[in-house]
Amino acid sequence: MLSTTQTYDNGTLLADYTLTRQASLALSDMLVNEDFGLQAMTEVSPPKWHLAHTTWFFETFILKPFAPKYRVFHPQFEYLFNSYYNGVGAQFPRSRRNLLSRPTVEDVFNYRKHVDAAMEPLLAMYDHKERAVISQRCELGIHHEQQHQELFCTDIKYCFSLNPLYPALGRDNTPVVTTGLPKLVFLEIDAMDTTVGYQGEDFYFDNEVPAHQFHQSGFRFANRLVTNEYLEFMHSGGYDTAAYWLSDGWVWQQSTQACQPLYWTQQEGKWFEYTLHGLIELDPYLPVAHVNYYEADAFARWSGKRLPLEQEWEIACQYFKQVPEPKAITLHPRPLVGNKEIYHMFHQLWQWTSSNYSPYPGYRPSAGAIGEYNGKFMCNQMVMRGSSCVTPSKHARLTYRNFFYPRDQWQFTGIRLADDQ
Secondary structure, three states, X not given: OOOOOOOOOOOHHHHHHHHHXXXXXXXXXXXXXXXXXXXXXXXXXXXXXXHHHHHHHHHHHHHHHHOOOOOOOOOOHHHHOOOOOOOOOOOOOXXXXXXXXXXXXXXXXXXXXXXXXXXXXXXXXXXXXXXXXXXXXXXXHHHHHHHHHHHHHHHHHHHHHOOOOOOOOOOOOOOOOOOOOOOOOEEEEOOEEEEEOOOOXXXXXXXXXXXXXXEEOOEEEEOOOOEOOHHHHHHOOHHHOHHHOOHHHHHHHHHHOOXXXXXXXXXXXXXXXXXXXXXXXXXXXXXXXXXXXXXXXXXXXXXXOEXXXXXXXXXXXXXXXXXXXOOOOOOOXXXXXXXXXXXXXXXXXXXXXXXXXXXXXXXXXXXXXXXXXXXXXXXOOEEEEEOEOOOOHHHOOOOOOEEEOOOOOOOOEEOOOEEEO
């Protein structure tokens, strides 16, 4: 499922575990009690559920099998907070998570304290005969919780967006201010044989391997993301022109009557965008956000370009020596600033690629319920690369393969163009 080569006898595993758990609580501090049960569509989950499910993961895959004296917090929580692990058992229907007024928010926080209190001494048992497996699963659980920290933000944003008060998350309501925009330039990358996929010695998900040789034809890669210049596509009739759309995309557009990105609204002739800072006037210099794969692909066709392959995205990172840097979560994408060759491959928006989410050559999922983490979803989804403004800093890397359905808009997704040489 993953690789854990680091030894944790010096206490770093417990420290990483504690920091990750605290980060989830810090996000929770920005909510009021009434927010914790919100679920505005099936695809999103209530904040309370995220907090409980990430706790369930540590309880189910670490404490139950490896802590003999552990006693579960509540016997029904295995059913209530199991997401999709058929190997563990049945799951409460995802579409009905908003009906769980009980357990209360207080109960969920007590559940987290209960599991944390049991995890701490277990992680301090360096001589445990299953120490290697405990370390491996705990590291997976940490990255799993970081995934849910991102979902915590994206899901509550969708729920808040349906409120005509356009509430802001937390106390920092200062909108982003921009002053300019780097020119859109296509950078030349010559044909090459290279290795794609994870090759390091730190954590990785199993869908990032095996690393393998890939022949890439020469291509051209945009130096920056598409901004709210996306308005030009809208004004030119992009949403009404079937020739720009994939067949499935046109069916989606016609059935939803979509005519703008998610969270855009027009008031008195002006365009506004709902953000986690609240409703702000649309800034032409900020990257266009919350477009789905169909919209991204249609915009690329309208532009006379295309979306990059996921391998091209990874090769461009290698070529221009782009690596994710430590960065705190921000509530909205930031301006493109400075004099650089290439901008914001990480920590801005997930970038759609034209690659189907499928296994790398030689891929084999792990056995048992843990093996359900990635492998069973390799169908009908598209790969996104990079990371977003709400991705925890340690959860971004060059080879990370995120994946969503082509119709999905509520994630922090954007557009980077490519072209053939």
